[in-house]
Amino acid sequence: MPPHEPKHPAPITFDRPNENKIMNNPTVFAYPTPPPPLHHSIINANSSSSPMTPCVYPVTLKFEEVVYKVKSSSGSEKSILNGITGMVCPGEILAMLGPSGSGKTTLLTALGGRLIGKLSGKITYNGQPFTGGPIKRRTGFVAQDDVLYPHLTVTETLVFTALLRLPSSLTHPQKASYAEQVITELGLTRCRHSMIGGPLFRGISGGERKRVSIGLEMLVNPSLLLLDEPTSGLDSTTAQRILNTVKRLARGGRTVVTTIHQPSSRLYHTFDKVVLLSEGCPIYHGRASDALDYFESIGFASPVTVNPADLLLDLANGIAPDLSEEGEPQMSVEEQQKFVRETLISAYDGNIATRLKAELCAPDDHPNNRDANSRGCADEQWSTSWWEQFKVLLKRGLKERRHESFNRLRIFQVISVAFLGGLLWWHTPSSHIQDKIALMFFFSVFWGFFPLYNAVFTFPQERAMLIKERSSGMYRLSSYFLARTVGDLPMELALPTTFVIIIYWMGGLKPDPSVFTLSLLIVLFNVLVSQSLGLAIGAILMDVKQATTLASVTTLVFLIAGGYYVQQIPPFILWLKYLSYSYYCYKLLLGVQFNEDDYYKCDTGRLCRVADFPSIKSVGLTNLWIDVCIMALMLVAYRLLAYLALHRLQVR
Numbered sequence: 001m002p003p004h005e006p007k008h009p010a011p012i013t014f015d016r017p018n019e020n021k022i023m024n025n026p027t028v029f030a031y032p033t034p035p036p037p038l039h040h041s042i043i044n045a046n047s048s049s050s051p052m053t054p055c056v057y058p059v060t061l062k063f064e065e066v067v068y069k070v071k072s073s074s075g076s077e078k079s080i081l082n083g084i085t086g087m088v089c090p091g092e093i094l095a096m097l098g099p100s101g102s103g104k105t106t107l108l109t110a111l112g113g114r115l116i117g118k119l120s121g122k123i124t125y126n127g128q129p130f131t132g133g134p135i136k137r138r139t140g141f142v143a144q145d146d147v148l149y150p151h152l153t154v155t156e157t158l159v160f161t162a163l164l165r166l167p168s169s170l171t172h173p174q175k176a177s178y179a180e181q182v183i184t185e186l187g188l189t190r191c192r193h194s195m196i197g198g199p200l201f202r203g204i205s206g207g208e209r210k211r212v213s214i215g216l217e218m219l220v221n222p223s224l225l226l227l228d229e230p231t232s233g234l235d236s237t238t239a240q241r242i243l244n245t246v247k248r249l250a251r252g253g254r255t256v257v258t259t260i261h262q263p264s265s266r267l268y269h270t271f272d273k274v275v276l277l278s279e280g281c282p283i284y285h286g287r288a289s290d291a292l293d294y295f296e297s298i299g300f301a302s303p304v305t306v307n308p309a310d311l312l313l314d315l316a317n318g319i320a321p322d323l324s325e326e327g328e329p330q331m332s333v334e335e336q337q338k339f340v341r342e343t344l345i346s347a348y349d350g351n352i353a354t355r356l357k358a359e360l361c362a363p364d365d366h367p368n369n370r371d372a373n374s375r376g377c378a379d380e381q382w383s384t385s386w387w388e389q390f391k392v393l394l395k396r397g398l399k400e401r402r403h404e405s406f407n408r409l410r411i412f413q414v415i416s417v418a419f420l421g422g423l424l425w426w427h428t429p430s431s432h433i434q435d436k437i438a439l440m441f442f443f444s445v446f447w448g449f450f451p452l453y454n455a456v457f458t459f460p461q462e463r464a465m466l467i468k469e470r471s472s473g474m475y476r477l478s479s480y481f482l483a484r485t486v487g488d489l490p491m492e493l494a495l496p497t498t499f500v501i502i503i504y505w506m507g508g509l510k511p512d513p514s515v516f517t518l519s520l521l522i523v524l525f526n527v528l529v530s531q532s533l534g535l536a537i538g539a540i541l542m543d544v545k546q547a548t549t550l551a552s553v554t555t556l557v558f559l560i561a562g563g564y565y566v567q568q569i570p571p572f573i574l575w576l577k578y579l580s581y582s583y584y585c586y587k588l589l590l591g592v593q594f595n596e597d598d599y600y601k602c603d604t605g606r607l608c609r610v611a612d613f614p615s616i617k618s619v620g621l622t623n624l625w626i627d628v629c630i631m632a633l634m635l636v637a638y639r640l641l642a643y644l645a646l647h648r649l650q651v652r
Helices: 019-024 037-046 102-110 134-136 155-166 173-187 206-218 237-249 290-297 306-317 333-351 353-361 384-400 408-424 432-456 463-471 478-488 489-506 513-541 544-560 571-579 580-593 625-649
Strands: 061-071 078-089 093-097 119-125 139-142 225-226 257-258 273-278 281-287 599-601 608-611
Touching: 037 139, 037 273, 037 625, 061 353, 078 093, 078 119, 078 273, 078 281, 078 580, 093 102, 093 237, 093 306, 093 408, 102 119, 102 599, 119 206, 119 353, 119 571, 134 139, 134 513, 139 206, 139 353, 155 173, 155 206, 155 384, 206 225, 206 237, 206 353, 257 599, 273 290, 273 306, 273 333, 281 290, 281 306, 281 333, 290 306, 333 353, 384 408, 408 432, 408 489, 432 489, 432 513, 432 544, 432 580, 463 478, 478 625, 513 544, 513 580, 513 625, 580 599
Parallel strands: 093 257, 093 273, 139 225, 225 257
Antiparallel strands: 061 078, 061 119, 273 281, 599 608
16 A cells, blocks of 8 residues: 555745736746635635625535436436535535546536536535525636637636626726736736637637636635636646645635546645545545545555546546456456446445435534624625626627627628619619619618628527526626627617618619608618517527528518518418518608609609509508507517527526
């Protein structure tokens, strides 16, 4: 049996560098002075004397007989978690180890109150079940996949999160200061002004993205910090730096639970407790420093010096270090692994399970678990006001989508179509009334479908971010929805305005400023309605392919029933045209361009009434205000439908 390493490595002392030196040399990492003892850290963290000190609400997390099942493709139920029990207190780091598919991430998600499905068992936070709102904002959850806005810089990402998640008692400069501290703490100074990046363009590295994701949760000083594979894709030095930071957070009175795939020996010894899973079943729960002794006591000692985590993972995979020496030569590899797992599970039930249940049943009188309000911690539903959330989300949205909205290709597309249409309808004579009517219909069709297809992608593309941020209790859905839709208006209205200005005068339409203004307002109104329908379709389906397919069918029906192609629609299907906003836009454009008393030269050389022209007679030139009200009703109904669809989105 190899000699055990100490539970905590001897602390290494670093001289705190000069602040100017840090800023000038981004490779220097400033380690803060060692934190005081645990109870002093908790008292200081909860002191309300300094407005710069976030409120810490220590959380004792207990989970008992947690079982999670999912339905397989055959219809039968498959168990992912099988009766897992454990406890972690403030000031401790609980690491969940196990091979891929052992249920680590599922258990972590369940502990964070974000698991959707058939979950049974008991999970409590300070003796209380998950209650949403306040506990969400006290919980930091770092997922394995980084969900970040690609066009924001590192600094912008952290600052916007600070403005949304930190309490309103702090000023904007104070919140920005927290973001700067996190940037320095995680060694992100060098890339602070670099964009995050995404699939279509390169940004910061994968390791830096992971540190940004962790920084977003560190920023709010969480009472309960859950991390899913925080060191994946990182070099050993960066991984150690992150775990050191997490360790300091834990020693400040926070509860930390993390999954980790294959930690080094140095990382392993930063953990206080370890849960070892094998195919969803627990085979160890206890002090990290006691794991080797426990497995040696049940006959699984390692004959050579190994990393404790390597031995634990081998056992979780059913590989015993000395199985070949004990001898079961007639057993296959699968049978050997099954035998080892059954032995470990049986030993767990006999040696650990009973002790764990006794610990969970013991009264919890730790002073950290008293009511947060007695220490000045406000238990409000939201960290910031609705108006503050709206302003921050609006500003963040404008910064994130400035590249997408002002895309050169999109601008070129609209302007080129406007000039091409202007040349085709160049100074159309007043006698060519059919061509003028066609131009009106082109207005209604182009600006009825172009905004719709752009809006369809809005919510499906932001689905992961919306779920992540709302799961953290970051903001109200209403503030997000309004900020998202208002933020799209500048570009959504700028392009059609430019389009109408170009093609209206080139097409030879009525050269009256009031008529031009009304025509422009009708087109913009049509843009808002079509955008609303696109948002509703995207929010309901939340799938890009399905949403574009439905949008294609819808626009085709609206095009045919728009009043131009088919003027005598059969009565049994006449109702379709009244669902088409293109029909109302087309009718309104005709109504402001022509009057019932206008005349034009017929083919016979005589004057004919415009109102009697077949294409105009089929839609009419009266009751225009009713059409405006119907479009306004569509605008409100589609937006409300999109909002309600987002409300139904399952937030974990």
